[in-house]
Amino acid sequence: DTGVSQDPRHKITKRGQNVTFRCDPISEHNRLYWYRQTLGQGPEFLTYFQNEAQLEKSRLLSDRFSAERPKGSFSTLEIQRTEQGDSAMYLCASSTGWVSDSYEQYFGPGTRLTVT
Amino acid sequence: SQKIEQNSEALNIQEGKTATLTCNYTNYSPAYLQWYRQDPGRGPVFLLLIRENEKEKRKERLKVTFDTTLKQSLFHITASQPADSATYLCALEGAAGNKLTFGGGTRVLVKP
Numbered sequence: 001d002t003g004v005s006q007d008p009r010h011k012i013t014k015r016g017q018n019v020t021f022r023c024d025p026i027s028e029h030n031r032l033y034w035y036r037q038t039l040g041q042g043p044e045f046l047t048y049f050q051n052e053a054q055l056e057k058s059r060l061l062s063d064r065f066s067a068e069r070p071k072g073s074f075s076t077l078e079i080q081r082t083e084q085g086d087s088a089m090y091l092c093a094s095s096t097g098w099v100s101d102s103y104e105q106y107f108g109p110g111t112r113l114t115v116t
Numbered sequence: 117s118q119k120i121e122q123n124s125e126a127l128n129i130q131e132g133k134t135a136t137l138t139c140n141y142t143n144y145s146p147a148y149l150q151w152y153r154q155d156p157g158r159g160p161v162f163l164l165l166i167r168e169n170e171k172e173k174r175k176e177r178l179k180v181t182f183d184t185t186l187k188q189s190l191f192h193i194t195a196s197q198p199a200d201s202a203t204y205l206c207a208l209e210g211a212a213g214n215k216l217t218f219g220g221g222t223r224v225l226v227k228p
Contacts, residue, residue, distance in 0.1 A: 004159075033215065042120075042205050042218030043160065056215060091159050103148060103209065105216060107159030 002026075004108035006092050012114045013082055020078045021111045025094030032075050033105060034067055035091040036060070043091055049075060082115045089113075118144045122206055122219035129226055135193040137222045139206030142187060146208035149182055149189050150216065154203045163204075164191075196226045 005024045013019050025032045030051050035043035046065070047057045051072035061067075064082075069075040079086055089112050093105040120141045129135045139149070147168050152160035166173045166182045166189070173180045179192040193200050203223045207216040 035216075035218075040124075040220070042122075042207075042220050043216075045215040045217065048215055058215075093159070104150060104162035104165055106162065107152075110157075110159050 004092055004094055004106050006090075006108040006111050008111055009109060010112045010114075012116065015084060015115055016081055018078065018080045019082060019113065020076055021090055021092075021113075023075045023077070023092030023108060025074070025092070026106055029094035029096055029106070030072065031095045032069055033093040033095070034075070034077050035093065037089045037091055037110070038087075046077075079113075082113075084115045087113055087115045118142070118208075118217060120144070120206060120208060120217060120219040122204075122222045124220055124222070126223040126225055129196055129224065131197060131226055131228050133196055135196050135200070135224050135226070137191040137204055137206075137224070139189040139191065139219055140187060141208060141219075144187075144208055144217070145184075145210070147211055148209040149180075150207045150209065151178075151180060151189075151191050152205040152207060152218075154205055154221065160205055193224070196224075198226045198228050200224060201226050 007022045033048040034046040037043040045058050046061050047067050049069040052069050064080045067077045089110040091110045093107045095105045122139050150165045151163045154160045164180045166180050177194045181190045203221040205221045206219040
């Protein structure tokens with residue numbers, strides 16, 4: 001079990017550019033979640049997948065954000081036309097969901113995005 | 117709207133004492149309440165989960181209580197150690213495996 005991995009760990013981009021982040025969940029986990037966290041705050045839910053199906057999207061997820069999980073394995077989160085307000089830590093988590101009796105989420109190390 | 121409140125002030129505590137953190141929520145009926153630990157620059161790490169029909173849960177030096185009438189959870193770290201210094205996050209879940217709604221976290225600093 002290698003845990004949840006995220007790539008890149010840090011990304012600096014200029015305003016208006018597009019960025020894409022990748023998350024590799026724990027292999028047997030069918031649920032995958034994306035959260036965003038700003039300094040001094042708790043993580044805020046963005047979206048989550050059950051296998052390849054996107055089940056819920058937060059109203060925080062504007063049209064500039066899109067997430068995919070092809071084949072129910074890794075996931076990507078893309079932000080188009082980045083704005084300075086997008087600067088945050090983007091966290092990915094995975095869980096077994098309702099399949100087992102444990103509902104805890106396992107988080108990756110996060111991708112820190114800085115928009116200049 | 118749903119609101120989850122944790123004490124935003126850091127909790128400074130002497131090694132060996134018990135740290136008690138509070139999580140209050142409004143406009144929410146969670147099926148599960150979870151506590152996570154987060155170190156600077158890292159993702160949260162799961163500590164404990166308590167269900168709505170449970171009053172108390174323990175794991176080693178950690179204890180969680182859940183009062184759905186008061187809409188409050190208390191998180192205790194007994195015999196605290198400097199290694200317990202971190203931010204502790206409370207998270208509510210409406211149904212199994214669904215999204216978590218987090219509080220803002222409370223930073224704990226255990227002094228030797």
